[in-house]
Amino acid sequence: MRRKERRLEVRDWELMQAELQLLKWSQKHINVQSLDKKSIASMDEEGLVRAHGRLENARILLKDMRNPVVLPRDHQLTILLLHHLHHKRGHCGYKSLMHEARRKYWIIGLRKMAKTVVSNCVLCRKLRRKPLDQLMGQVPSLQVAAGFPPFLNTAMDILTH
Secondary structure, eight states: HHHHHHHHHHHHHHHHHHHHHHHHHGGGGOOOOGGOOHHHHTETTTTTEEOOTTTTTTTTTHHHSSSOOOOOTOOOOHHHHHHHHHHHHHOOOOHHHHHHHHEEEETHHHHHHHHHHHOOOOOOOHHHHHOOOOOOOOOOOOTTTHHHHHHHSSSOOOOOO
16 A cells, blocks of 8 residues: 555656646746736746735745746647646636636736637537527418407317316
């Protein structure tokens, strides 16, 4: 049993290291000085650019929520991440996708990218499509014949016991 637990721990560590390397790779093109002054971005001890805001003292939140990792706009990793989160959340709308992404990442231009991901999703297009209008059939000529008052002929179902 301990061997299996060790394998899981090693696998988790390897996944975390792979994620760290991918995030570093995507951040190579980010210029920290050109970022928005409100986000106050800086490098952390792992070498990732993180946004610092007003929630520094909220120790109840996870580190990723207090200081989210900054990701560049229109980078392939960012697009794949948004596709993954969209699928994971059950093909949610763009606002829900933005909420999910902001739990861990600070994506530059997130709103536009989230709208693009949701609007390009084939399954979402099928599910959220406006239904077709039902064409009404012609009224039988017997019902619109001149000289007969309305409701002259009616039918009623009667149940007898």
